[in-house]
Amino acid sequence: MAAKIPAKPSTPRLSELPVDGHFGEFGGQFVPEILIPALKELERVYKEISVRFDFQSELKALRADYGGRPTPLYFAKRLTEYANGARIFLKREDLVHGGAHALNNALGQALLARAMGKRRVIAETGSGQHGVAVAMACAVLGLHAEIYMGARDIERQKANVQRIQLLGATVHPVTSGSQTLKDAINEALRDWATNVPTTYYLIGSAVGPHPYPMIVRDFQRVIGDELKGQLLRREQRLPDLVVACVGGGSNAIGTFYPFVNDEKVQFLGVESSGAAALCHGSIGVLHGAKTFVLQDEHGSIGETHSIAAGLDYPAVGPEHALYKKLGRAEYITVSDQEALEGFRLLARCEGILPSLEAAHAIYAGVQRAQRMKRDQIVVITLSGRGEKDLETVVQHDAHAALE
């Protein structure tokens, strides 16, 4: 008698998501009809090409020789002594070429764009790190990059704007709405709808319509995959807690996802208190996905205010929305003031200037480590370096000195 084929379990494991473009009730493709065929084509090409040996080996080589991977997993001895609790490790994504985790995704998607024959690449950027990464990836692969950036972000991340331009990309200032990341995405979507036959939209976070949240996660999971291997080799065990900051949530999902089936590994996502879609939002639809969104009672999207431009976003990736709903990850907020404290702490204890985004994770991770046992391990993803934020930090200190 033939063996019975076991029925497919009705609820897929978290690691098997998305199914039909959805993470549970979240995700989907809430975009204008004109973009749907392009999204379907992207998904088809991605599924076909990304598993091919030549694609993977080219990506791996670029990540290693161009991007500087693998990044170290650093035992932060003095930060651990300061916390006087769990041992703290830092996953050093600040050491990736360009200064942040953004290049992991930008290289992967730029390779996809080239494989699809699209030589014009558009992207949005908040902090400018994704813009820099896209400009680099396009330069190295011979593609043309145009970056949408909110006028307010251009003002506070000037150094990154100059870097993007020096790397040969064009920066389009966005003056609509709140003039931050949200509005840059709106403008990029409008450009894409206009130029969809010739243009690849290289989204920088794990947000947007399917298949982007999946693609970005898959290209960022290198963070979690590497740190898992590094910690196993060094300590022969998994971490008790992994911590990452969450704006759209790409470095966080890249950190969490490889551990999603390791039930004993806890996830802590850290939002900015002025832009906390998961902690303060409700279910809605923004930029093509159903997720948690900051909005008013009538469905108008709320304005956000974070000292970290990369976290200044009123929604969040749909996979985080599901992790929150299921309790797989815990999400908390950190204020601007606390993030600055995290910034200074890491600078003085370890000689590392974190980006203000990553400083949120540092602050929360240290707080949490203080309450944990000495034989436990916390890994904090240090998603970017702080050079881009020096002006903001210095100005803040000057204001504080006056008051």
Add this chain to the structure above:
Amino acid sequence: MMLTQRLSKRFEEVHSRREAALIGYIMVGEPEFSRTLEYIGALESGGVDIVELGVPFTDPIADDPILQAAHGRALRQGVNVHTVFQLVRELRKNSELPVLLMTYYNPICRLGEESFARRCSEAGVDGVIIPDLPIEEAASWVNQARKYGLARIFFVTPETDNERVKRICEYASGFVYLVSRYGTTGPSETLAPTVLPLLERVKPLLPEDLKVAVGFGLTTRAHIEAVVRAGADGVIVASALAARITEGASPEALADYVRELKAGTRRTV
């Protein structure tokens, strides 16, 4: 429940007069909330057969800068879905003009699809156009819209292949909104080269009870004549009207412009 009679009857009436339906757009709150009804009256007196009311949203990704500005002004006046329903109820006291709402999905999601559909029906709305709700995400909305007799208007674009057009027809009722070109809404000097081939391709795929209306970029009488000649059952003018209202056009001036556009919908022998 049957589709609202107002919309299907209006298409029959204009068809029997050998015309296409002129669908005119106005953002609720333009030029200011207290005058929107007066301007809807101007659209109707100029010859608009169906009015499309914009529901403001903070992030209108399918809209051009003229309409984006109108969204912003409306929001600053406190216009929301409830004030839109209130305005439609007011309009219904003495008008049988078919009313379509043009709204992004989030305000519907926030209120709940069922509640939104019910309130539309109670207020006297005849159909809903949702620019960021493709058929992939529309199954539950279609059920609610069907239950409350609202026309379910979906888009067809130059990127939509024939097989997908047929699938869209299964979800749609009233008419399909044929997007003339790539990009956002917005007035245009010339008719997009994509529109006539698209209309020619799509028209034979539509079931008999489903009309086709063309929108995006229609600005002049000549544009309208060209798409009506090519078989459009309706034409949608949005940004060109919004631009005139923004520039301070009086209701009379707006009606004159509408009259000119409406003349383009008459089929010559």
